[in-house]
Amino acid sequence: MSKSFASALFFLLLAASQAGAQMVVYPAKGQSAEQQKKDEGECHAWAVEQSGYDPATPPPASPANAPKPVTGSGARVRGAVGGAIIGEIADGDTGDAALAGAVLGGMRERRRQRMEQQERQNAAIQKQEAGLSRYNNAKAACLEGRGYSVK
16 A cells, blocks of 8 residues: 555545534524534533543644665565575575575565554544544533533
């Protein structure tokens, strides 16, 4: 998955989760539109305080970073050593086998880095969704306590 595609997917999922989270508030006790607006503002502030999440200013999403170069990880060296050993056992051609092992080791390390990046993005999405859920529950509780019907 390309970096730009992963970033676009992350922001699309985040926007979809927030767009689908709109609550409908009905003034069940005949509250005026002005009173409802005031109550919703106060309940918003209370819900932010209770949940630690503000949907108007969600925490910044972690940017999709390009995989780091495979230098220093030892993956290529381990791959080269493994390839050389296999090459020596198989046909005595350690040079080509070591080179192939080094390439394979680098590829495995880059794949591991991409998987870790995807896991970080998934965790960020889950954190956003959990925060929004806590906020919506708190705001609904506040509004229901003030005599509104919330769906």
